[in-house]
């Protein structure tokens with residue numbers, strides 16, 4: 001079957017392409033794109049006038065919750081949510097129950113993700129760095145790599161012992177596995193529920209000092225510099241962390257990092273009267289942090305954007321602030337929030353926006369994704385975005401089982417209207433009128 005996406009703005013950061021033209025998909029593959037393409041025999045033509053045609057988006061940091069926490073999310077609901085968010089490749093985190101610490105669990109994830117009920121996106125599993133995420137005994141990383149992990153992570157149980165982290169880096173270097181690190185010195189942050197400062201004092205809550213994040217960012221950067229192990233720092237939130245990563249890159253450490261939309265969009269003041277939807281780790285910080293994080297996005301210190309999609313059941317979230325879990329769902333709001341707060345404010349160009357949402361995370365984790373180049377990906381991975389449409393995010397209408405979002409009801413500008421991964425896996429209702437019959 002031949003499909004043509006017609007007259008859109010084709011943005012492919014992997015090739016620095018930004019042009020108005022059409023893209024042709026045939027036999028599940030991108031076969032051609034440009035100002036003039038061969039439309040003969042097309043069965044389906046989508047009018048993409050004033051829309052962006054981009055590589056399928058890539059989310060390096062998603063919690064699918066399966067196995068063990070299916071009341072929060074499943075591989076099926078999570079991948080459907082990813083498709084609706086424009087993602088065609090996502091990395092799933094190992095802090096499930098049990099943790100993803102054996103090859104058979106990696107097989108389980110891959111099988112489930114490939115099942116016909118699932119959302120049709122590629123799921124790249126991230127393995128546990130330590131057995132049961134206990135922070136002490138390393139997993140069999142060679143076996144996990146053979147089973148298909150693309151990285152290893154300590155996720156929500158950050159490795160505190162520097163000797164263990166050194167061994168982890170030496171081992172991962174040997175097997176060529178990137179480490180994705182949650183950076184948190186838990187001796188400083190334990191028992192805290194928001195950013196430490198005047199605001200936490202006013203609310204009478206224990207605060208997480210910024211140094212809890214920065215000490216571990218610095219330690220992990222230094223270990224990466226000295227071992228040579230590829231390190232990806234997850235969810236930076238303070239200006240100091242960005243500055244340390246800038247220094248580490250300057251020194252030549254193989255370090256990259258990601259940021260979550262809530263950390264460049266919201267400050268601690270959003271918590272208001274103890275609203276648990278705004279409880280995250282690392283916590284929402286200050287407007288100075290947001291300004292410096294945006295500078296880091298602009299100058300490239302921050303490589304990519306990740307949702308840290310963390311679904312919870314309603315009954316788990318609707319509790320007093322101090323008892324509430326950390327995190328929020330994100331897959332279906334990333335594009336709207338990013339375009340509204342970065343692209344439309346002139347922080348990132350459209351091409352740089354898509355780089356941070358697709359090509360950059362694909363390159364960092366060496367995924368076959370993030371490019372429109374024919375043959376670069378196993379099947380065509382394409383996302384179509386309406387950058388100008390204004391809409392209100394409504395979490396009750398999302399595919400994710402989790403409904404914990406601080407962006408509920410927020411007016412956004414920019415929305416995913418079509419996702420293709422081999423074939424169409426998501427189409428927004430407002431895009432229907434643009435779907436035309438074949439031109440014969």
Ligand SMILES: [Zn+2]
Nearest residue numbers: 061063093308
């Ligand atoms: Zn996470």
